[in-house]
Amino acid sequence: MSVSAQTVFAAFDDTYWGVRALGMGGAFTAVSNDANAPLYNVAGTAFAAQKEVTLMGSRLFAGLEGVEIGANYAGYVHPISANIGTISFAWSSISTPGLRREDTFNIGYARVLNDILRLDKEVVELSAGVNFKYLMQEVKFGVEETEFETYKGAATGDIGILAMFANGIGVGFSSKYIVPADIGFMEKDEVKNINVVGLSYYSDELPLIKIPYFTAALDVMFRDSETFIRAGVESYILDRKLAIRLGGREEAFDIGFGYEFAFANETKLIVDYAFELPLELEESYGSHFIALSFRF
Amino acid sequence: MERVFKNFSILIVSALLVSLGLVNVYAASTETVKTITSEVNFTFIDPIVEHEQIETVLAGGILNAKVLANFGEASAANAVLEYKLDSGEVVEVTKDAVPNKRAFYIGTEKGAITKDNQIIEYRIKVTFATEDGDYILYTPVDASSETFVTANVVSVIEETINGSEGGQKKVFCGDQSKEGDNGYVTVTVPAGAYSGEHKVTVNFLDDTDSSSQGSGSGSTRENVISTASVEVEGLSEIESPIQIKNLPLQNETSANKFSMQYENGFDWETAAGANLSVDKTNQIYSFVAAKLGAYRVIESINLNNSSYRPDNRIVVKGKIGSTYPGFEFKYLQQGDSITIYNLKGRKVRKISADGSDPTIWDGRKDNGDWAESGTYIYQIKLKSGGDVISGTIAFVW
Numbered sequence: 001m002s003v004s005a006q007t008v009f010a011a012f013d014d015t016y017w018g019v020r021a022l023g024m025g026g027a028f029t030a031v032s033n034d035a036n037a038p039l040y041n042v043a044g045t046a047f048a049a050q051k052e053v054t055l056m057g058s059r060l061f062a063g064l065e066g067v068e069i070g071a072n073y074a075g076y077v078h079p080i081s082a083n084i085g086t087i088s089f090a091w092s093s094i095s096t097p098g099l100r101r102e103d104t105f106n107i108g109y110a111r112v113l114n115d116i117l118r119l120d121k122e123v124v125e126l127s128a129g130v131n132f133k134y135l136m137q138e139v140k141f142g143v144e145e146t147e148f149e150t151y152k153g154a155a156t157g158d159i160g161i162l163a164m165f166a167n168g169i170g171v172g173f174s175s176k177y178i179v180p181a182d183i184g185f186m187e188k189d190e191v192k193n194i195n196v197v198g199l200s201y202y203s204d205e206l207p208l209i210k211i212p213y214f215t216a217a218l219d220v221m222f223r224d225s226e227t228f229i230r231a232g233v234e235s236y237i238l239d240r241k242l243a244i245r246l247g248g249r250e251e252a253f254d255i256g257f258g259y260e261f262a263f264a265n266e267t268k269l270i271v272d273y274a275f276e277l278p279l280e281l282e283e284s285y286g287s288h289f290i291a292l293s294f295r296f
Numbered sequence: 297m298e299r300v301f302k303n304f305s306i307l308i309v310s311a312l313l314v315s316l317g318l319v320n321v322y323a324a325s326t327e328t329v330k331t332i333t334s335e336v337n338f339t340f341i342d343p344i345v346e347h348e349q350i351e352t353v354l355a356g357g358i359l360n361a362k363v364l365a366n367f368g369e370a371s372a373a374n375a376v377l378e379y380k381l382d383s384g385e386v387v388e389v390t391k392d393a394v395p396n397k398r399a400f401y402i403g404t405e406k407g408a409i410t411k412d413n414q415i416i417e418y419r420i421k422v423t424f425a426t427e428d429g430d431y432i433l434y435t436p437v438d439a440s441s442e443t444f445v446t447a448n449v450v451s452v453i454e455e456t457i458n459g460s461e462g463g464q465k466k467v468f469c470g471d472q473s474k475e476g477d478n479g480y481v482t483v484t485v486p487a488g489a490y491s492g493e494h495k496v497t498v499n500f501l502d503d504t505d506s507s508s509q510g511s512g513s514g515s516t517r518e519n520v521i522s523t524a525s526v527e528v529e530g531l532s533e534i535e536s537p538i539q540i541k542n543l544p545l546q547n548e549t550s551a552n553k554f555s556m557q558y559e560n561g562f563d564w565e566t567a568a569g570a571n572l573s574v575d576k577t578n579q580i581y582s583f584v585a586a587k588l589g590a591y592r593v594i595e596s597i598n599l600n601n602s603s604y605r606p607d608n609r610i611v612v613k614g615k616i617g618s619t620y621p622g623f624e625f626k627y628l629q630q631g632d633s634i635t636i637y638n639l640k641g642r643k644v645r646k647i648s649a650d651g652s653d654p655t656i657w658d659g660r661k662d663n664g665d666w667a668e669s670g671t672y673i674y675q676i677k678l679k680s681g682g683d684v685i686s687g688t689i690a691f692v693w
Contacts, residue, residue, distance in 0.1 A: 061673065066688070099690050142609075189669050251642040281675065
């Protein structure tokens with residue numbers, strides 16, 4: 001939901017990055033621990049146990065004649081060692097053929113800080129990370145705007161912190177676009193800074209209703225003078241092979257699934273799907289997202 | 297000293313070009329209006345901007361000036377048409393990135409000049425930067441920054457023509473982008489149309505409207521796009537039809553089907569034998585008036601979902617107001633609506649059509665703030681029902 005509904009952001013908004021996160025409504029700041037993590041909260045990449053690559057394709061707002069929008073995401077996390085930390089790479093793109101696209105190229109680094117801060121791992125694990133990112137906007141100008149370049153790009157960065165407590169509670173903070181990035185063609189147009197506070201709760205079995213491997217997450221996003229809230233849940237069943245996800249925000253409802261195929265040497269292939277139903281747009285069959293991930 | 301030298305250089309170059317017959321330079325005292333008939337390769341020594349003054353502008357039409365500029369090695373220049381109507385208020389029309397050493401046009405908005413105006417004063421300013429500094433050049437070239445030139449607004453064409461012998465009169469319409477006779481309204485009276493000399497009047501009437509005869513996809517929309525009366529002073533009938541050529545259309549059209557109606561005193565009826573022709577390139581029309589009285593041009597448009605979509609899918613914030621008013625959604629009627637969403641599917645702006653055409657999204661959100669750069673989805677809902685018409689547009693800063 002939006003606490004104040006007047007400011008509505010568009011360029012390089014915080015969405016459509018990774019199918020697992022989308023299935024949870026985009027509430028991922030305090031959940032991040034895989035190749036979906038770099039753009040939500042880079043600090044979470046420090047908790048990735050294996051190398052992982054994920055590739056996402058999508059079809060947004062299916063059923064709307066005259067609307068052809070695609071969102072793509074690719075992420076890779078590479079844990080090097082506990083002492084050195086984890087590096088990550090990510091690319092996201094949202095494009096409308098013949099009109100406009102925006103791309104984000106991202107390089108991240110994160111590390112668990114327990115050894116430096118002398119924190120007891122049995123109580124909490126704390127990580128921090130930083131992203132360097134390059135934003136690029138491409139517009140297919142017509143004859144009225146021949147004076148403009150087709151591309152406009154700018155560099156910026158993110159920082160993130162994530163604390164995962166032993167009792168299952170996670171607290172995350174991510175500040176995105178911390179350096180002003182001017183993507184304007186004719187006049188200055190700086191991408192707005194986004195600050196997100198995330199809360200999560202994980203239990204191997206949720207008390208009372210006994211939902212297995214359960215995660216609940218809440219993100220509160222602050223951008224300019226506006227506040228947005230996102231929420232989502234996730235549970236794994238069938239011996240942790242099948243994931244079921246639900247989530248939402250004011251303008252959309254999400255549902256997602258994921259299935260893990262395990263191979264030798266702890267390598268895994270994961271297929272994730274998410275469906276998002278827009279609640280304000282009319283006559284859309286919804287947006288479909290699918291991803292293939294490989295852990296090794 | 298520099299200014300004196302510049303003016304002197306301009307004088308020498310202008311004299312040279314005139315002597316070579318390359319350019320017809322307008323003289324303020326000349327009664328006939330000349331147009332620059334071809335583009336010329338300039339060999340100016342100094343930066344210069346030239347324009348041939350427009351003497352008459354038809355009310356309801358536009359003043360559209362043909363300008364030739366040489367801004368030397370500067371990579372880009374901007375032109376501004378400054379004009380003031382009787383009220384004295386100065387209006388600016390900006391054209392970015394005008395070409396170097398090639399003709400360009402800069403003009404008023406359609407409808408900016410009305411029958412209430414007697415005169416229009418205008419000038420053209422070209423600005424650019426070079427290594428030597430910033431230049432601001434005006435035309436007329438010898439104008440100070442306070443000098444404007446004057447064009448008379450012609451609200452009624454009145455020409456005295458001998459109907460026994462026949463005759464033809466031309467009036468310049470004020471648009472230099474129209475080549476040759478297309479830029480002149482021509483009234484032709486055949487010999488024997490009436491006896492003796494009489495004043496022939498062509499009067500532009502202000503009753504264009506959107507007299508729709510249908511809405512929604514699959515229907516036909518009929519709009520009155522121009523109305524004018526043809527009168528001969530002292531007469532109620534004529535023996536032979538009077539030909540009117542190249543009248544500017546009061547409303548722009550892109551339709552493919554047109555018809556003409558005549559007011560019979562009680563109602564509008566099909567004007568048989570009017571021989572209407574519409575030139576969409578120049579936005580002018582010609583017809584023959586077999587009877588004296590009021591005539592109007594009707595455009596017929598077959599509407600489908602694409603008819604309502606904006607032609608300009610990309611709008612740059614800084615060009616709103618100068619190059620275009622925003623995204624232009626066409627043919628919407630009162631009761632129709634447009635809703636703009638961002639790529640998360642969140643509503644940014646809802647616009648209710650008020651019947652004026654086109655319906656504009658000016659890039660602002662519901663709270664009046666500018667929308668951010670981005671791709672947006674529009675959804676058009678027609679009061680007549682049918683599908684919601686969706687599409688994508690881009691708004692950038």
